[in-house]
Amino acid sequence: MTDFSSLPHLPDSLTDTAARSVQKTQTAKPGGLFSRPWFLRLLAIAIIIIVWQLVALTNIRVPNIAEVIRFLIIEISEGTHGGTFKGLFWSPIGNSFMRYAIGMAIGVPIGFALGILIGTSTYARGLLNDTTLVLLALPSVVWAFLSTLWFGLTSEGPILAVVLTAAPFVAVSVSAGVRNIDRSLIEMCASYRVPLLRRTQHLILGGTLPSAITGTRLAFMAGWNSLIIVEWFGATSGVGWRARTLYNFQDYPGFTTWILLFILLIMILDRFLLRPVERRAFRWNEPPMLTFAETDDDSNASTNNSGKRLRKRQD
Amino acid sequence: MATVLIENLTKVFPPTANQPNQVQALGGLNLSITGNVLVAVLGPSGCGKTTLLNIVAGVEQPTSGSVRSVQDGVPAHISYVFQEPRLLPWRTVVNNMIFVQDRKSDRSRREAEFYLSMVGLGDVADLYPSQLSGGMQQRVNIARAFLVNPDILLMDEPFSHLDALTGRSLRDYLQKIWSQTRKTALLVTHDVNEAVELADRIIMMRPGGVIFDDIPVNLPRPRHPSNPDLQFLQNDILRRFDSMEAAVRFGVG
Secondary structure (H helix, E strand, O other), X not given: OOOHHHOXXXXXXXXXXXXXXXXXXHHOOOOHHHHOHHHHHHHHHHHHHHHHHHHHHHOOOOOOHHHHHHHHHHHHHXXXXXXXXXXXXXXXXXXXXXXXXXXXXXXXHHHHHHHHHHHHOHHHHHHHHHHHXXXXXXXHHHHHHHXXXXXXXXXXXXXXXXXXXHHHHHHHHHHHHHHOOOHHHHHHHHHOOOOHHHHHHHHHHHHHHHHHHHHHHHHXXXXXXXXXXXXXXXXXXXXXXXXHHHHXXXXXXXXXXXHHHHHHHHHHHHHHHHHHHHHHHOOOOOOOOOOOOOOOOOOOOOEOOOOOEOOOOOO | OEEEEEEEEEEEEOOXXXXXXXXXXXXXXXXXXXXXXXXXXXXXXXXXHHHHHHHHHOOOOOOEEEEEEEEOOEEOOEEEEOOOOOOOXXXXXXXXXXXXXXXXXXXXXXXHHHHHHHOOOOOOOOOOXXXXXXXXXXXXXXXXHHHOOOOEEEEEOOOOOOOHHHHHHHHHHHHHHHHHHOOEEEEEEOXXXXXXXXXXXXXXXXXXXXXXXXXXXXXXXXXXXXXXXHHHHHHHHHHHHHHHXXXXXXXXX
C-alpha cells in the first residue's frame, strides 16, 4: 500500500505558479497604453465628455459639465437652486433603492422557482413558457400605466413593475440552464445512486447557477430601468419622479444630472456587487455568458475569483 | 463474495427517427460471474456491450430476462467507470469524488485523496476538472469508482477516448489499483490488447448481442504488453473473431 501520510499536497503552490506565469505573459505583452483596457475605458469616457461639451457649446438646451456639477452639489447639500426651489438628493435615491430592493427580493426568487419548474417539467414548460416570454417582451411603460391605474401614486406600483420585469429574465436563463445540464452527468448520478437531495443541490442548482447569475444581472438592469419609468409616470418620490419634475420645470442641468445619476447608480451596483458574484460563480473556468465589461483582462481567458487564471495541467 | 447472474437477457430498441427499424442489442444472453475476478467483455462496435453494462448498472431496463447482482445475499453495491470522465465541472476534483460517496464523514476527503494518490493524482485534489488533461480526468473517473468501495465495478471502454500512450499508462494504474482491491469487475472493451492485459476471463460477443466464446486468461500479474504469452493469446482471439465473422457471413453461425 502507498504510504499516504507522506504524500505531498501542493495545490496552493500550483495555483501560485499559475498566477506567476499569468503575470509574466501580461508584462511581456507589447502595445503600450493602447493595449490596456483601463486606458481605453478612460479614453472612451474622455471622448464622450468632449463630444458632450462641444454639443453644449452649440445648443442652449444641452447643459455643460460645469452646470451639471454645480446642480449636483446643490442637490447633495440640499441647498437652494434659487427662490423656493430646494435641492433634493437622498430621499429620491433612498425611496428608489427601497422599492428596487423589495422588488428584486421578490422577483428574483420567483423567477428562479419558475425557471426550475419550466426547466424540469414539460407540463410547466407548456403552461408557463409563453407567459414568461410575453412578460419579457412587454415594455416597462405598460407597467407604468397599469400600476398607476391599479395602485395610484404609491410605492406598490413601482415595486410590482420591478417584480414583473425581473422575474422573467431570471426564469428564462434559469430554465435554459436547467435544460442544458449534461444528460451524461444525470446518468452518472443515477448509476452511483446519488440521493435526490444531493443531486438537486449539486447537479441541478450547481449547473444552473452560472446562467442564473447572468440572468439575475440582466434582471437587475431591466428592473432598474423599469422602476425609473414607472416612477416617472406614477410616483411622487424617487429618482424617476425627480427627473420628471426637473424635466417639467425645463431645468436642463437638473434633468441631465439625474439621468447621469441613474446610469451611475446601476453601474456602481453592477461593478461592485453583481460582477464579483458572477466571477465567483464562474470560477471553475467557464466563460461568462455576458461578455461585456466582465474582466479587467483584455483577453477572453477566464479568471477565478482571486484573479488567478486557471491553467491546464498535463499528464 | 459478489456474483453477477445474467439469464436470457434481451434488449430491443424501438424504431426512432434516425433508425427506422427496431434494433436488437442483446439476444438472449446468459452469463455468470463470481468472485474477485476481472472479466472483459470483448466485441466489435455495436454488439451490445455497453447496453449490457448499462442494464447491469440499472441505468437501462431489459426487454426480457433478468440480471441479479448480489453480495452475500443482498443487492450488490455497484460503481461505474464511464467512457468519458463525467465530472461536474463546477466542483473541484476532491468534491467530485465526495459527491458520489454514500456517507459523509471527516474521513471522506482523506479517503478521496488516498484513491487519487493511487492513480498518481495526489496533488490535484483542489483543482477544477478543466485544469486537468483528458488522461488525468479519466484517472479521477477511475479513482471515483474505487472510492465508493463497490462490490462490483463496471467499466465501459475507459481508455477508448485517450491516445495510445496515455491509455497504456492508465491501464497500468488500473492494474495496480485493481490488484490491491480485487473487486469483481466487468470491463467492456473493443481493444484485444486491453482485454488480454487486464482480464482473468474474456467473454467474446458478436453483433446481435450474443456470446460466442468464453476464454480464461491464466497469466501472472502484473502483465506487460510485450509479454509473448499475451501476444500469443491476442493472436488466438483475433483468429477466433475471424472465424466467427466468416461463419456469420456464410450463414453457418
